[in-house]
Amino acid sequence: MTKVHKLEYPLMLSSNVGSNxxxxxxRGTVLYFDxxxxxxxxxxxxxxxxxxxxxxxxxxxxxxxIDPIDAAVPSKEDLLKLLSDYPLTKGDLESILNxxxxxxxxxxxxxGKYIR
Amino acid sequence: xxxxxxxxxATTNNTPKSIANDKLKPTAEVHILVGGAYTDSSGEExxxxxxxxxxxxxxxxxxxxxxxxxxxxxxxGESGDxxxxxxxxxxxxxxxxxxxxxxxxxxxxxxFDHEGDLSSSYFNGLIRSGSFIGxxxxxxxxxxxxxxxxxALGPNCTTLSLDAARQALPKIDQxxxxxxxxxxxxxxxxxxxLKSKGGAPRLFLPANLLKFLHSGDAVKPLRVDVYGTGK
Numbered sequence: 001m002t003k004v005h006k007l008e009y010p011l012m013l014s015s016n017v018g019s020n021x022x023x024x025x026x027r028g029t030v031l032y033f034d035x036x037x038x039x040x041x042x043x044x045x046x047x048x049x050x051x052x053x054x055x056x057x058x059x060x061x062x063x064x065x066i067d068p069i070d071a072a073v074p075s076k077e078d079l080l081k082l083l084s085d086y087p088l089t090k091g092d093l094e095s096i097l098n099x100x101x102x103x104x105x106x107x108x109x110x111x112g113k114y115i116r
Numbered sequence: 117x118x119x120x121x122x123x124x125x126a127t128t129n130n131t132p133k134s135i136a137n138d139k140l141k142p143t144a145e146v147h148i149l150v151g152g153a154y155t156d157s158s159g160e161e162x163x164x165x166x167x168x169x170x171x172x173x174x175x176x177x178x179x180x181x182x183x184x185x186x187x188x189x190x191x192x193g194e195s196g197d198x199x200x201x202x203x204x205x206x207x208x209x210x211x212x213x214x215x216x217x218x219x220x221x222x223x224x225x226x227x228f229d230h231e232g233d234l235s236s237s238y239f240n241g242l243i244r245s246g247s248f249i250g251x252x253x254x255x256x257x258x259x260x261x262x263x264x265x266x267x268a269l270g271p272n273c274t275t276l277s278l279d280a281a282r283q284a285l286p287k288i289d290q291x292x293x294x295x296x297x298x299x300x301x302x303x304x305x306x307x308x309x310l311k312s313k314g315g316a317p318r319l320f321l322p323a324n325l326l327k328f329l330h331s332g333d334a335v336k337p338l339r340v341d342v343y344g345t346g347k
Binding site for chain 2: 003005014015016017018019033035036037038039040041042043062064065066067068070075077078101
């Protein structure tokens with residue numbers, strides 16, 4: 001049976017292609033469980049509809065090859081960058097703060113920079 | 117020379133602590149970090165484990181973490197790009213392990229700064245032959261694709277960590293051969309895959325490494341640190 005998770009908070013995206021811009025996987029995205037690895041990461045599938053944009057396809061030389069991108073919960077430093085450079089909604093911000101991946105000290109430090 | 121002192125005249129050293137003792141006290145540490153089994157969110161248990169190496173000198177504190185953090189290939193996803201993540205501080209690395217409810221055992225060995233640097237230099241050599249992945253690097257870690265690909269049976273997290281640790285601790289894996297027991301950890305299918313590859317001539321499984329480092333056959337660590345819960 002397929003197991004899924006609906007994202008409760010947005011995740012930061014990164015790939016082999018460097019970028020100065022922030023890219024995020026939005027809250028509410030459904031992740032389809034694929035496989036976990038001994039290293040400690042889990043791979044999920046995301047289905048994407050691309051509307052009326054035919055894309056050129058090529059054969060995958062090795063049918064077993066999978067080339068994923070990375071997604072991670074925003075860290076303290078990411079949150080600082082998000083607040084200054086990204087159109088973060090109030091809901092997104094609340095969900096990140098409720099993710100339990102940032103300590104109270106981290107949150108105090110981030111908002112200490114805004115509340116003077 | 118203090119005024120009034122004659123050339124070549126002996127002076128008394130008033131340092132309260134012995135200089136000889138200071139020179140003999142290790143100034144750096146090499147931590148072999150062995151992550152145990154964990155159960156993923158689908159309920160599947162992963163018994164293979166994960167190994168990383170922390171090198172802590174007076175100048176730096178880096179954790180080297182090698183794995184399939186990129187393109188993955190093979191019927192069982194057993195191989196892929198050899199990705200080395202170099203964590204600039206230990207906390208984010210170990211927090212990630214603890215979140216998995218995986219127990220990480222850190223075997224800590226006292227060394228001198230120049231010996232710790234030998235382990236780091238080993239990794240730096242691999243990094244120079246590889247390529248920096250700026251898109252996946254951030255304030256917490258630098259990410260590199262090494263020239264050699266990863267394979268679950270080696271080169272993997274354990275063989276690379278041991279190769280680097282051996283630069284500082286030449287006898288670190290001496291006597292480990294008899295602990296190379298894949299049947300303790302691998303599933304039947306994985307063992308078949310190992311057999312088809314001709315077996316593994318050296319210890320490559322984190323769980324086997326854990327048993328070896330805990331044994332009386334291994335170099336005695338300065339101390340053993342335990343992080344997280346779990347097996």
